[in-house]
Amino acid sequence: xxxxxSHDAPASPALQLSEVGMVYPNGFTALSGLSFQLEEGGxxxxxxxxxxxxxTVLQALAGLIRPTSGRITVGGDDPASANxxxxxxxxxxxxxxxxxxxxxxxxxxxxxxxRADGVQRSREALSRVGLADAAxxxxxxxxxxxxxxxxxxxxxxxxxRLLLLDEPFGALDEVNREQLDDExxxxxxxxxxxxxxxxxxxxxxVYLAQRVLVMDSGPGALVADTEIAFGPRTDxxxxxxxxxxxxxxxxxxxxxxxxx
Amino acid sequence: MRFLFxxxxxxxxxxxxxxxxxxxxxxxxxxxxxxxxxxxxVAESAAEHWDRLLWxxxxxxxxxxxxxxxxxxxxxxxxxxxxxxxxxxxxxxPPTLLLQMVPLxxxxxxxxxxxxxxxxxxxAATVVVAIFPVIASTLGGIRSxxxxxxxxxxxxxxxxxxxxxxxxxxxxxxxxITGLRVSAGLSVIGAITAEFxxxxxxxxxxxxxxxxxxxxxxxxxxxxxxxxxxxxxGFVLFGMVNVLGWIILHDWYGERTR
Numbered sequence: 014x015x016x017x018x019s020h021d022a023p024a025s026p027a028l029q030l031s032e033v034g035m036v037y038p039n040g041f042t043a044l045s046g047l048s049f050q051l052e053e054g055g056x057x058x059x060x061x062x063x064x065x066x067x068x069t070v071l072q073a074l075a076g077l078i079r080p081t082s083g084r085i086t087v088g089g090d091d092p093a094s095a096n097x098x099x100x101x102x103x104x105x106x107x108x109x110x111x112x113x114x115x116x117x118x119x120x121x122x123x124x125x126x127x128r129a130d131g132v133q134r135s136r137e138a139l140s141r142v143g144l145a146d147a148a149x150x151x152x153x154x155x156x157x158x159x160x161x162x163x164x165x166x167x168x169x170x171x172x173x174r175l176l177l178l179d180e181p182f183g184a185l186d187e188v189n190r191e192q193l194d195d196e197x198x199x200x201x202x203x204x205x206x207x208x209x210x211x212x213x214x215x216x217x218x219v220y221l222a223q224r225v226l227v228m229d230s231g232p233g234a235l236v237a238d239t240e241i242a243f244g245p246r247t248d249x250x251x252x253x254x255x256x257x258x259x260x261x262x263x264x265x266x267x268x269x270x271x272x273x
Numbered sequence: 274m275r276f277l278f279x280x281x282x283x284x285x286x287x288x289x290x291x292x293x294x295x296x297x298x299x300x301x302x303x304x305x306x307x308x309x310x311x312x313x314x315v316a317e318s319a320a321e322h323w324d325r326l327l328w329x330x331x332x333x334x335x336x337x338x339x340x341x342x343x344x345x346x347x348x349x350x351x352x353x354x355x356x357x358x359x360x361x362x363x364x365x366x367p368p369t370l371l372l373q374m375v376p377l378x379x380x381x382x383x384x385x386x387x388x389x390x391x392x393x394x395x396x397a398a399t400v401v402v403a404i405f406p407v408i409a410s411t412l413g414g415i416r417s418x419x420x421x422x423x424x425x426x427x428x429x430x431x432x433x434x435x436x437x438x439x440x441x442x443x444x445x446x447x448x449x450i451t452g453l454r455v456s457a458g459l460s461v462i463g464a465i466t467a468e469f470x471x472x473x474x475x476x477x478x479x480x481x482x483x484x485x486x487x488x489x490x491x492x493x494x495x496x497x498x499x500x501x502x503x504x505x506x507g508f509v510l511f512g513m514v515n516v517l518g519w520i521i522l523h524d525w526y527g528e529r530t531r
Contacts, residue, residue, distance in 0.1 A: 075428055106425045110443050122439070123429045 026050040026086075027175055027207035028074060033083035035069055035233075042232035043069040044080065049226060049238065053174075054205045058222035060212055061267075066233025067211045071179045074209060075100045087175060099173035101181040105164040107152040114139065114148040117166045124171075138166040142196065158189040165193075169200065176201075178210040182217075191251070194221055198246055215267070219260045220246060227267045236270035239263060310494035315501070318494035325476065325483065326498060332479035333464050334506045336392050340399025341460035341510055345453055348404045352411025352449075353437060362412070373405040377463060381470040394471040395464050395479070402463030403456040410452025414445025450518035457510035465503055480506075 028051050035044040043066045051057050059067045072078045073085055076092035087095035099120075107116045114135055121131035139145050142162040152160055161181060168176060178197075182190040198221060201208055212218050218225045219241055227237035243250075243259050250256050292312045298304065299311040306314055319326060351369070355362045381398050388394035418441050426436045468481020478486065480499050487495040 077424060077428060100428055102421065102425070104421065106421050108422065108440070108443070119439070120429050123426070123431045123435055 027053045027055065027088060028209070029084075029086045030070075030073075031084050033070075033073065033080045033085060035066070035073065035078070036081045044073075045232040045234055047083070047234060049235065051207060051209070051224075054207055056201055056208045056210075056221065056223045058210050058212060058218035058225045059228065060215055060218040060225060061228035061233075061236075062230060063213065065228040065230040067228050068179055069233065070228075071100075071177050071209065071211050074098075074175075075177055095175070097172060097174040098177065099168035099171050099175070100177040101161075101164050101168050101179065103180050103183060105152070105160040107160060107163055109152055112149050112151055113144060113155070113163050116152065116163055117170050120167060120171050134170050135166070138170040139163075141169060141200065142166045157185055158193065161185065161193060162196075165197075165200075169204075173206050175207045175209070178208070180211055180213065183213070190217075195246075197221065215263055216260050219243075219263055220251065220256070225263055227263065227270070229267075229270070237263070237266045239266060307491045307493045310497060314494045315497045318492070319498035322495055322498070325478070326502060328477045329480045329483045329499065330502050330506065332392065332477065333395075333461075333468065333481065333503065334509075336395040336468075336479065337399060337460045337464040337506055337510065339392075340396045340464060341403055341457060343396065344400045344403035344456055344460065345407055347400070348407025348452070348456070349411050349442075349449060351404075352408040353415060353442070355408070355412050356415035356441065357433070366412075369405065369408055372401055375401075377402050377466050378470070381467045384467065385471045388471075390471055390473050392479075395467040395481075398467035398471070399460050399463035402466075403460045406452040406455040406459065407449070408452075410448045410455075411445055414448030415441045417448070418444040446521055450514065450522065453514045453517075454511060457514050458507050460510060461503055461507040 030050070031048050033044055033047045034042070036042050047066075047070065059070060061067055069078070073080050074087060074092055075098065076087075076095065079093070085092055087098060090096075092098075107113075108119070111119070114132070117135040117138055118131045121134060122128075126134075136145065136148065139148055142165050144159060144162050144166060147155065147159060147163075152163070155163065164181070182193050185193065194217060197208075197210075208222075210218075210221060212221075215225075215227075222241060224238070224240050226235055227239075228234065229236045239262075241259060241263075243256060296311050296313065299309060310318070351365075355365055355369075377398055380401070381394075384394035384397045388397055415437075422440055422444070423436070426440055431439070464479075465481040465484070468479045469485055474482055474486055480503050483499045484496050484503075487493070487499065
């Protein structure tokens with residue numbers, strides 16, 4: 014096993030999809046001939062209209078569904094057996110009878126990590142998302158934003174090399190969503206894990222990611238793959254005209270690909 | 274004080290009114306004591322036969338409690354096993370349903386043949402009567418586990434046992450508690466009915482036998498006392514389940530638990 018901290022590890026792709034297709038048992042073709050790869054430590058956003066198959070891609074990367082054709086590897090392994098992968102779903106998916114701390118601890122308990130060690134790591138993860146004081150509260154006592162932070166802490170606690178997020182902040186109000194976007198960027202800058210986020214918002218995709226993949230439906234396939242030429246995000250980024258130009262550029266790519 | 278006034282006063286008031294009405298009817302219409310003894314006569318009879326009633330209560334209460342606990346434990350396990358696969362459910366649910374459909378009074382003599390006269394056949398009959406609501410409520414609760422949470426557990430590669438213990442069982446617990454409430458009431462019915470057949474007479478007879486014997490001896494007041502005590506046993510079991518339910522559920526269901 015290579016030391017995750019070493020910088021001269023071979024630059025094997027963190028994830029690789031080749032000619033991936035997905036046909037559901039009811040005959041619906043969700044994906045067709047999808048190929049891309051992502052380097053270790055990259056931040057990728059998958060975007061596109063509803064029904065374009067972006068969530069299907071994420072579920073396949075998480076090992077929850079198996080594509081009907083093509084091949085996916087995560088860190089060289091089959092997604093169903095890859096380690097150090099974490100996932101945040103569209104909703105927080107917390108166990109209502111467990112405290113925040115116990116919810117964060119769940120993946121470690123399931124993996125058989127020693128109890129004291131698990132609690133220690135869960136507390137660290139909670140303080141990283143600013144919830145150290147809420148450890149003993151129940152999910153129903155939290156706001157929507159705090160529940161989502163708990164879900165992020167539960168993802169961080171496994172020390173992921175690959176973090177998958179499926180429209181994680183879609184149900185939150187704008188202020189909360191932007192704040193959590195910024196926290197996600199901060200966490201990524203600290204840990205440099207590989208991140209794949211699915212979002213239907215082009216703005217959010219451009220704001221967060223180094224690279225944006227745009228998909229379209231009928232059947233789900235890539236229509237654009239573009240690097241985001243924009244420096245570190247700051248407080249003023251969202252109102253910076255260069256950021257807006259970049260969003261406009263991706264939007265135009267999407268529209269022209271769709272028209273053709 | 275407010276609690277006493279609003280929660281305790283209404284049932285106590287109704288009970289007192291009921292007893293007064295009962296006493297009044299018996300006195301005014303001069304009802305024969307062997308047809309309907311007055312509440313005071315019932316109390317006198319209970320005081321007179323307190324030692325027999327105490328024994329009977331302990332025996333019947335013990336049988337009902339033992340039967341209820343066995344039904345609860347095996348019911349939760351069986352319900353969980355049926356919840357594991359549709360195949361098991363299709364195969365084993367109909368015979369389980371049979372337990373509910375078969376009239377207890379018809380099979381109680383069989384338990385006497387198998388387990389002899391006394392507590393063991395009473396307990397066996399109680400289990401048969403009380404187990405179905407637990408199986409059905411456990412199965413229903415496990416089947417209604419949030420599929421998104423199941424997906425979360427699948428993502429974390431939880432084993433079947435982990436998924437059952439950490440997700441499905443807690444999800445099903447409100448439903449299981451409801452089943453246990455029904456089952457608590459049935460346990461007493463089961464125990465008394467079984468004792469009609471399997472009980473034995475004499476100084477340490479259980480409530481079911483005591484009821485039969487007192488009817489045959491025209492000791493209607495004693496019978497009334499035994500019947501009232503049977504209901505008290507039912508209330509105690511029911512109360513135990515409510516306390517258990519409150520302990521398990523009040524954290525995450527809060528005000529909704531009742």
